[in-house]
Each structure stands twice: as C-alpha cells, then as structure tokens.
Amino acid sequence: MTRYVINRIFLLIPIALGVTFIVFTIMNLTPSDPGRIMLGEMADREAVSQLNRELGFYDPFFVRYFNYVAGAVRLDFGVSFRSGRPVFEEIFLRFPNTLNLAFLAVICAAAVGIPLGILSAVKQYSHIDTVSRIISMLFAAAPVFFLGMMGIYIFSLRLQWLPAFGASTWEHFILPVITLSIPSAASLLRLTRSTMLETINQDYIRTARAKGASERRVIFRHALKNALLPIITILGMNFGFLLGGAILIENVFSIPGLGQLLVNSIRLMDIPQVMASTLFLALLFTLIILVVDLMYSFIDPRIKAKYSKIK
Amino acid sequence: MPRELMSIENLSVIYKTDLETVRAVNGVSITLEKGKTLGIVGETGAGKTTLALSLMRLLPKATGRITEGRVILQDQDLYKLSEIEMKSIRGNLVSMIFQDPMTSLNPIMKVGDQIAESLILHNDEKLTKEQISARVEETLTLVGIPPFRKNDYPHQFSGGMKQRVVIAIALACKPQLLIADEPTTALDVTIQAQVLSMMADLKEALDTAMIMITHDIGIVAQICDYVAVMYAGEIIEYGTIQDIFDHSREHHPYTVGLFGSIPDLKHKTRRLSPIDGLMPDPTMLPRGCAFSPRCPKCEPLCKDQKPPDRDNNGHRIRCYFVGGAQ
Ligand SMILES: Nc1ncnc2c1ncn2[C@@H]1O[C@H](COP(=O)(O)OP(=O)(O)O)[C@@H](O)[C@H]1O
Ligand SMILES: [Mg+2]
Numbered sequence: 001m002t003r004y005v006i007n008r009i010f011l012l013i014p015i016a017l018g019v020t021f022i023v024f025t026i027m028n029l030t031p032s033d034p035g036r037i038m039l040g041e042m043a044d045r046e047a048v049s050q051l052n053r054e055l056g057f058y059d060p061f062f063v064r065y066f067n068y069v070a071g072a073v074r075l076d077f078g079v080s081f082r083s084g085r086p087v088f089e090e091i092f093l094r095f096p097n098t099l100n101l102a103f104l105a106v107i108c109a110a111a112v113g114i115p116l117g118i119l120s121a122v123k124q125y126s127h128i129d130t131v132s133r134i135i136s137m138l139f140a141a142a143p144v145f146f147l148g149m150m151g152i153y154i155f156s157l158r159l160q161w162l163p164a165f166g167a168s169t170w171e172h173f174i175l176p177v178i179t180l181s182i183p184s185a186a187s188l189l190r191l192t193r194s195t196m197l198e199t200i201n202q203d204y205i206r207t208a209r210a211k212g213a214s215e216r217r218v219i220f221r222h223a224l225k226n227a228l229l230p231i232i233t234i235l236g237m238n239f240g241f242l243l244g245g246a247i248l249i250e251n252v253f254s255i256p257g258l259g260q261l262l263v264n265s266i267r268l269m270d271i272p273q274v275m276a277s278t279l280f281l282a283l284l285f286t287l288i289i290l291v292v293d294l295m296y297s298f299i300d301p302r303i304k305a306k307y308s309k310i311k
Numbered sequence: 312m313p314r315e316l317m318s319i320e321n322l323s324v325i326y327k328t329d330l331e332t333v334r335a336v337n338g339v340s341i342t343l344e345k346g347k348t349l350g351i352v353g354e355t356g357a358g359k360t361t362l363a364l365s366l367m368r369l370l371p372k373a374t375g376r377i378t379e380g381r382v383i384l385q386d387q388d389l390y391k392l393s394e395i396e397m398k399s400i401r402g403n404l405v406s407m408i409f410q411d412p413m414t415s416l417n418p419i420m421k422v423g424d425q426i427a428e429s430l431i432l433h434n435d436e437k438l439t440k441e442q443i444s445a446r447v448e449e450t451l452t453l454v455g456i457p458p459f460r461k462n463d464y465p466h467q468f469s470g471g472m473k474q475r476v477v478i479a480i481a482l483a484c485k486p487q488l489l490i491a492d493e494p495t496t497a498l499d500v501t502i503q504a505q506v507l508s509m510m511a512d513l514k515e516a517l518d519t520a521m522i523m524i525t526h527d528i529g530i531v532a533q534i535c536d537y538v539a540v541m542y543a544g545e546i547i548e549y550g551t552i553q554d555i556f557d558h559s560r561e562h563h564p565y566t567v568g569l570f571g572s573i574p575d576l577k578h579k580t581r582r583l584s585p586i587d588g589l590m591p592d593p594t595m596l597p598r599g600c601a602f603s604p605r606c607p608k609c610e611p612l613c614k615d616q617k618p619p620d621r622d623n624n625g626h627r628i629r630c631y632f633v634g635g636a637q
Contacts, residue, residue: 124373203414206409206415207477208417210367210407211406212400212403212433214398225419226417299419300418302464305464
C-alpha cells in the first residue's frame with residue numbers, strides 16, 4: 001500500500017514534465033515581449049531588449065525550456081512579469097479563495113445531488129423521479145457563466161439580497177458557490193441514480209431481500225455502499241474540475257482566485273505565472289485523484305487486495 | 312397422515328411491460344410436505360425462477376404481477392400478509408438460494424457478517440452478539456468452511472465455496488423450506504456433486520423441505536422425493552420420483568422427450584436431451600395444449616382446448632391421451 005502511494009507520487013514527475021512542456025510550447029506559439037510587460041509602454045526599446053536578453057528570452061526554444069526545468073528543480077519558478085513577485089507567492093495569495101469556492105461547491109453538490117439521486121432511483125418512474133430527471137438534465141447542460149449572470153441579475157440587482165462582486169465577506173460566496181455547484185449537483189444526481197439502479201438490480205441485492213432485510217436496509221446497507229465507489233470518483237473529479245473550473249465563476253463574480261489569476265496572466269502573456277499556475281492545478285488534480293483511489297480501498301476489499309499484491 | 316407444509320393453488324404470474332405481457336406461470340397447483348424434496352424440472356424459460364420468486368414475493372416490483380392463485384404456508388395465506396409479516400418469513404421460514412454464487416454475495420461485506428445478518432434480522436431467540444458469532448461459526452462448519460474464514464470477503468473464495476456461503480446464509484435460521492434455484496448449474500461438475508450431497512445431508516439433518524429447481528435429471532434422481540415437470544408456465548406432469556422414473560408407466564409426451572429415454576434410477580444419469588422445436592412465446596401462448604405445436608401425438612382437439620389433468624394415485628399428467636387410472 002505505502003509502496004503503491006510512493007509509486008503514484010513518483011508518477012507526478014512525468015506529469016509535471018508533460019504539463020510544463022505543453023504549456024511552454026503553447027505560450028511560445030504566441031508572440032510576446034516580457035521586457036515590455038515588465039518595463040511598461042513608456043520604456044525605451046534598448047532597455048526592453050536588454051531585459052529580454054537577461055531573461056534568456058532570445059535563446060532557442062529548448063534551451064529556454066531546459067533552463068525553466070532546471071530552475072523548477074531548484075524550486076525556482078521565476079517571478080511574475082507583471083508584479084515582479086515570485087509566482088507561487090501570487091498563487092498562494094489567491095488559492096484560499098478558489099479552494100473555498102470549490103470545496104463549498106462540492107459539498108453543496110453532494111448534499112443535493114446524492115440524496116436526490118438515491119430517491120430518484122428508489123422511486124424509479126415516480127413523479128419525483130421524472131421531475132428530478134428533467135431538472136437535472138436542464139441544469140447539467142446549463143453554462144456556468146449564464147447561471148452566474150442570471151443569479152447576479154435576480155438576487156443582486158433585482159432583489160438586492162446578495163452582493164454581486166468581490167470576496168470580502170462570506171455573503172459574497174453564496175451566489176458563486178450555488179452557481180458553481182448546480183451543474184455538479186445535476187451530474188451527480190444523474191450518476192447516483194444510474195449507479196443505484198444498476199446496483200439495485202444486482203443478484204446480491206436479491207439475496208439481501210431473500211434474507212428478509214427491510215427495504216431501507218437493502219438500500220442503505222447493501223446498495224448504497226456498493227454504489228458509493230463511482231459516486232466518490234465523480235465527486236473527486238468534480239472537485240478537481242471545480243478548482244480549475246472556478247475560472248469562469250471567479251471572472252463573473254470578480255473573485256480574486258486562481259482562475260482569475262490564470263486568465264489575467266494568459267491575457268498579459270505572463271509566462272512564468274501561467275506555467276506555475278497550470279502546473280499547480282495539474283499536480284493538485286492528480287493528488288486529488290490519488291486520494292480518491294485510496295478511498296476506494298477503504299470501501300472495497302477487492303481493490304485493497306489488488307493494492308497489496310503490487311507490493 | 313401427510314404433514315403439509317406449503318400448498319400452491321392455481322398460481323398465475325405475468326410480467327407486464329409497456330410493450331408486452333409475458334405469461335410466465337399459468338395455473339400452477341402443487342402441495343409440498345414437510346421435510347420432503349420437490350424437484351421442478353423444465354427448459355430455460357419455463358417459468359421456474361418466476362414460480363420460486365412468487366413464493367417469496369420477490370418478483371420485480373415494476374413488472375411482475377401475481378394475477379391469481381394462493382400460496383398457503385403453514386395455514387397462512389402469503390399473499391394476504393403485510394410486507395412486514397412477509398419480511399419475517401423470508402430468510403426465516405422460507406429461504407432461497409439463487410443460481411449464480413459468483414454474484415449472489417455482497418462483494419464488500421465479510422461473509423461472516425452476511426451470515427450473521429440473517430440471524431440478526433430474525434433474532435427471535437434474543438441471541439447476544441457472542442451467541443450470534445458462535446452460530447455463524449457453527450453454520451460455516453456445517454457447510455464445510457473453516458470458521459476462521461468468516462472475516463474473509465467473497466472475492467477470496469472459489470465458486471464452490473461461495474455457493475457454500477450462500478447455502479450457509481439460507482440455512483442460518485433453520486428454515487422450514489429451502490428453495491434452491493439451479494444451485495449447482497454455475498459450478499464445476501466435481502464441485503456440483505460435493506455441494507449437492509452436502510445439501511442433501513443438511514436437509515436431512517435440519518428436516519428442511521426443499522424445492523430443487525434444475526434442468527439436470529441426475530440431480531432429480533439423486534435427491535428428490537417428488538418431481539414436477541414444468542412447460543410454458545404449467546406443471547404438465549407431477550408425481551413421486553418412482554412415478555416419474557418408472558418405465559412401465561405412461562408419461563407426458565414432453566417428459567418423454569425431455570428425458571430422452573428415461574434413465575434407470577440405478578444407472579448413471581444424464582442431462583436433458585433437447586426436443587425439436589422451441590417453447591411457445593410466453594407473450595402468445597397457444598389456445599389449447601401449450602406443447603401441442605411440438606407434440607408427436609398432437610390431435611386437432613389438443614390445439615383447441617386445454618387438456619385436463621389426469622390423475623392416477625397422485626401421478627398427474629396434463630394430456631388427453633396419456634395418464635389417468637388404468
Ligand atoms: N423481469 C422479467 N420481465 C419480463 N419477462 C421476464 C422477466 N423475468 C423472466 N421473464 C420471462 O418469463 C419467462 C419465464 O422465465 P423464468 O421464470 O426465468 O424461467 P426459467 O427460470 O424456467 O428459465 C421467460 O419467458 C422470461 O423471458
Ligand atoms: Mg431460471
């Protein structure tokens with residue numbers, strides 16, 4: 001088991017190399033001028049090219065990538081062209097906002113999506129089932145920024161119940177969190193429903209019924225626990241997606257988070273900041289998936305056995 | 312005096328979907344005595360599983376319907392009981408073993424806990440935790456599994472061992488009736504024999520009546536007291552094992568075809584031999600005798616009207632031309 005975890009953590013290295021290489025390539029496909037960004041529009045051309053030379057910007061592509069990786073190995077990811085501060089300082093300044101947003105959104109989505117999904121499955125073909133299926137279908141497909149703008153229009157502009165922009169109080173988080181959680185809740189509902197239905201039709205559920213177990217016991221003790229595996233996967237994936245996917249929401253609601261940082265850095269061609277932000281998100285996502293995988297083994301003895309055999 | 316345990320009276324079951332109505336069981340009547348074994352034989356699709364599930368009231372809720380008939384178990388009409396009363400019968404008075412042991416156990420529960428669950432659900436004797444745990448070990452020993460394996464999960468067992476666990480679950484509460492739906496079909500031949508002889512021994516030891524659903528004539532010959540031959544949802548022949556395996560007696564044309572030449576009880580038996588043609592589509596059953604389209608002895612009368620049961624001292628045959636008192 002420990003061995004397995006260590007192996008998985010070592011896998012982060014090729015992932016990091018892959019991600020940085022791809023982002024580095026993409027960023028280099030677009031013409032940019034870091035010296036100009038750092039010194040401003042008024043600076044003279046000589047100073048700008050002097051700075052670019054110092055930054056190694058005129059070196060060949062692979063030399064620059066190698067230098068980047070060499071720096072990264074020493075945990076030197078460079079400074080933001082825009083602010084001049086170390087890139088990870090910028091990231092950690094904003095990350096708590098994004099984390100809050102994603103975490104609360106996942107909780108909301110789970111709290112709504114999973115119980116409704118179970119209910120929908122247990123009462124298949126009932127009115128509750130039909131209604132929640134239709135609503136979830138609509139919301140799973142609704143774009144987040146549209147939901148966000150509708151939310152701002154109704155609850156901030158019209159009703160004036162909630163603030164629309166910023167992140168200074170907890171009330172600022174209500175609209176973004178709800179908006180962000182709606183599509184997740186909808187997809188979670190659909191997934192919970194289908195896995196529950198599939199599980200309920202398994203033979204061992206019939207065995208449980210034949211033992212004289214009550215319907216409640218059959219659903220919660222036997223079916224739900226078995227259906228939990230795919231639900232947890234989707235929950236973990238959602239968390240990962242929401243971390244990055246908060247990009248749109250952070251921009252709609254002007255929340256200073258990682259998403260907003262990433263978008264602004266791309267717009268300004270702030271290469272070190274873009275590199276570090278995407279790398280951070282990618283590694284975080286991979287770690288979340290690892291945690292989800294490990295949670296499996298606590299639920300399912302078959303998977304635990306498989307991990308132990310890798311030893 | 313016959314010690315009657317269960318009587319099934321004119322039972323009919325359908326599966327109703329938006330598209331069609333499947334007539335899976337059509338007017339089945341059988342009685343079962345305490346401690347005896349009834350074999351139900353028939354081809355796939357004859358309605359054997361459906362019959363078994365309706366005895367437990369475990370038909371799929373969305374589609375399965377009991378359209379007529381009664382099932383009386385020890386003077387209780389099962390179809391008049393509430394779901395709560397029925398729950399206390401399932402796994403306690405009547406247990407069921409399903410066909411596929413590979414999928415019949417909950418993959419994420421220890422086998423010991425799965426056996427204990429039956430005991431906890433029907434804890435009429437107010438057993439303590441320790442007593443239940445002792446009973447679990449006892450039951451495991453009974454089915455030939457070392458008790459220390461109670462903390463293992465199903466994936467750690469072979470197919471035959473899994474079926475033993477399934478049997479242990481079914482027998483944990485010492486039921487009056489055990490319904491076994493093709494319990495050995497999914498197992499290797501060598502394992503089949505072991506599991507079967509174990510079941511026969513346990514049945515003897517616990518004085519449990521059994522309904523053994525199978526399409527293996529060998530199994531019938533080995534452990535059954537009575538045999539019912541099922542075809543298109545009907546019992547077309549019923550009798551004691553001696554009646555059914557007696558060469559000198561008349562048999563339903565389907566039984567004759569099913570058994571090929573009926574093997575001698577003393578000799579090695581074999582699997583059912585297929586008969587030309589297919590079973591009628593259960594959504595469109597023929598008006599007359601269900602077997603008439605395949606029957607070598609078919610007459611115009613057979614296609615027109617359902618034949619009656621002809622009874623010869625309890626050996627019943629549903630045909631115009633064979634059976635009845637000679
Ligand atoms: N859930 C179901 N819905 C619709 N038809 C079914 C269902 N289960 C079984 N049937 C049909 O009922 C008939 C009897 O099936 P079954 O009782 O499983 O037969 P057997 O156990 O003898 O093979 C078959 O025609 C089968 O297709
Ligand atoms: Mg069957």
